[in-house]
Amino acid sequence: METITGTAAGVPFTALPPAGAVDGPAPLIVTWHMLDAPRTDAAFAAALPMAGVPAWRVHLGMPMCGTRMVDGRVEAALELARQDAVLAFLTPIAHQAVEEFPAALTALRDQLPVDEGPVSLLGASLGGAVALQILATGLIPVRAIAMVNPALRIRSTVGPVADLTGQPYRWTAEAEKAADELDFVARAGEFRAQPPLLLVSGERDRPELREDAFALVDALHEQYADPDVVELITVPDLGHSLADEPGLEPAAQRPTSRAVDEILTEWYQQRLRS
Numbered sequence: 001m002e003t004i005t006g007t008a009a010g011v012p013f014t015a016l017p018p019a020g021a022v023d024g025p026a027p028l029i030v031t032w033h034m035l036d037a038p039r040t041d042a043a044f045a046a047a048l049p050m051a052g053v054p055a056w057r058v059h060l061g062m063p064m065c066g067t068r069m070v071d072g073r074v075e076a077a078l079e080l081a082r083q084d085a086v087l088a089f090l091t092p093i094a095h096q097a098v099e100e101f102p103a104a105l106t107a108l109r110d111q112l113p114v115d116e117g118p119v120s121l122l123g124a125s126l127g128g129a130v131a132l133q134i135l136a137t138g139l140i141p142v143r144a145i146a147m148v149n150p151a152l153r154i155r156s157t158v159g160p161v162a163d164l165t166g167q168p169y170r171w172t173a174e175a176e177k178a179a180d181e182l183d184f185v186a187r188a189g190e191f192r193a194q195p196p197l198l199l200v201s202g203e204r205d206r207p208e209l210r211e212d213a214f215a216l217v218d219a220l221h222e223q224y225a226d227p228d229v230v231e232l233i234t235v236p237d238l239g240h241s242l243a244d245e246p247g248l249e250p251a252a253q254r255p256t257s258r259a260v261d262e263i264l265t266e267w268y269q270q271r272l273r274s
Contacts, residue, residue: 040249
């Protein structure tokens with residue numbers, strides 16, 4: 001069976017079929033890509049295909065990305081970032097992705113032979129914030145959750161966005177409140193569900209994101225009844241992005257992305273067996 005592309009409740013997706021022979025509906029892993037390269041669902045599927053996993057890997061397109069780019073232009077998204085990196089760019093993208101997921105999940109189950117059990121999640125960079133917010137809401141049962149170079153605190157992503165736009169960010173009370181809502185290190189105690197969690201961090205990722213990764217894992221180790229199911233793996237030589245620019249179309253895997261892909265493949269295989 002080949003790659004399937006389409007939309008689910010208006011959300012674009014790239015779906016990869018399970019590895020091996022599957023008798024009946026298969027488990028489901030849903031992913032959200034980063035805003036850096038790879039910045040579309042198709043490009044993310046090529047960077048992290050997880051081809052050996054006996055589950056459907058459905059890569060959802062993030063709002064304002066790919067076929068949903070504002071006015072069809074990457075520059076239009078940067079204009080929103082210049083307008084207000086937190087209130088017009090980062091948090092609207094993350095919140096919309098969370099809000100549209102339940103309907104998208106229902107549509108995916110209508111379109112693909114996936115089972116009705118808990119879903120597994122994967123998010124990279126801002127997609128990691130989406131995955132964690134879905135876990136925090138508790139509305140969707142989650143079997144396992146993995147993240148790659150995730151944005152665990154929106155405050156930690158503002159600096160890189162400011163570097164991209166060329167202007168410093170001016171914090172307001174409204175922006176501070178919005179950032180608090182997407183600070184998952186501070187909110188670590190709010191996760192009622194405690195599924196297995198893997199955090200993959202690039203050795204050369206942005207220092208502030210690396211610090212947040214270690215802080216979240218430490219916090220979850222204190223919160224989880226079984227702290228051993230919370231893991232952090234550092235990937236040598238991996239920076240923040242997982243593909244070369246512009247990151248809009250599928251491309252050959254980088255060696256570092258292949259290393260991440262192998263880690264995720266083995267981890268999800270173990271979680272699905274258990």
